[in-house]
Amino acid sequence: MRDVAVIGVGMNRWGELWNVAIRDLLAESVLKALDDAGIDSVEAMYIGCMTSGLFTDQEHLGAIGPDYSGICPVPGTRVESACASGGAAFRAAYMHVASGTADIVMAAGVEKMTDVDGGGATFALATAADQEYEVYNGITFPGLYAMMANHHMNKYGTTRDQLAQVSVKNHANGYNNELAQFRMKVTLDQVKNSVMVADPMTLLDCSPITDGSAAVILCSLDKAKEITRKRVVKVVGSGHASDTIQLAQRDDLSYLKSTELAAKQALDMAGKKITDIDFAEVHDCFSIAEIMVIEALGIAKVGKGGPATMDGVTAIDGMFPVNPSGGLKSKGHPVGATGVAQIVELTEQIRGDLDKNRQLKKANIGLAQNMGGSGASSVVHILEGV
């Protein structure tokens, strides 16, 4: 295995993009990433996407990606792992370069979610859960995370305000991100009083339906130093783990074992402890998810994710900033693109490329955690500036 760096990143403005089809939605970020790296093609491409078939009737993104980006005959491969598809695509591209089989490989992610109505989107997303033993009985994704929230509140005394604070924090961060879908600040009362989706999760505890894409270019470290004039950002850790697809079959209903294990792999590989990391982008698909993720990562003690959030530990000016981009909550959650967009944010923070109002002061080492289903898949990467 040889060292690998990120040399180019691209992301379009996320939102309800009625006038853009999935082919151009994907190509937009791919072209931006190529421009950012200062190159015109790559040797291979991995595309994270959860379910373009159900959302848009279009499969075969492994061909659509290179074709509409104007880089045929570059080989393209679609990678699917529900909402962790983007992180899994990045890991595949990383492995490809690390193996020495290619020098320059792209990882992209895309989801075009607004070509179906709300019921259609709920149906498509629910395919990430167990169809016969979860979805059959009427549960939804907000419902699964709501059950995790109730369990966490009952077991540890986590409060409604602590959950809502995750949304307040992430919207405050996303307010300054010009690519975010919902650039608005929200208050604790607005979160708690918004429409109830599945008790205790309200609409403002949930990430939105989003059209969006993101792309990054990986390159062997030696070659990276020849190609890019920007700060070289090295991939120092990569981890990936699974858990039972059914939430009910886990030993602990509000602990994300797959995230703990993926993070351990990535940290061990990097030779680091969680306290060595400066900031993280994590999978806050629901407010309770961020609380459980920071516990599984060791940013907060198990059961103390709520108080830590309320005390500002994970705020943009806190001890360990989490989701400086606005997270899935404010930036949006085009499911297949999310994991790649986390790498875009890590890279830009580490390079020091961002506007003053959202550039972190200390951002040499960042961690990205991307999750599928109710936590049945988790992918963790660690990037460091060199």
Place this chain on the structure above:
Amino acid sequence: MSAPKYWREMAQRYRFEAAKCKKCGKVLFPPRLACPACKSREFENTRINDKGTIETYTIVRIPPSQFTDEAPYPVAIVNMGDNIRILCQVADCEPEELKIGMPVRLEFRKIQQEGKSGILAYGYKCVPE
């Protein structure tokens, strides 16, 4: 829903049939080809208890399209003993009465209906004991 897709889960949904690992005794619902605890592939048939306690719950207010007429409805994860937990709806219970630790019993109920002429889909829901 195709008829075979519905029909092949009937043993679990109608009769709560499960598999017990011959090597380590772990009970699996639904049955699997390999035991996640000891990797054994030999099982004997068993059934899960019909009594359990609610370990967590929610009330689904924005449902998937096939449950539009039912919402809001409570859904729980129920601990059936033997390290078995299942997810099901809670019937005959006002949302305010739901509590973690509440004793419940599984009953055979209609789960969903596909339009006017589609399959009537049955299975288990839990009710307060």
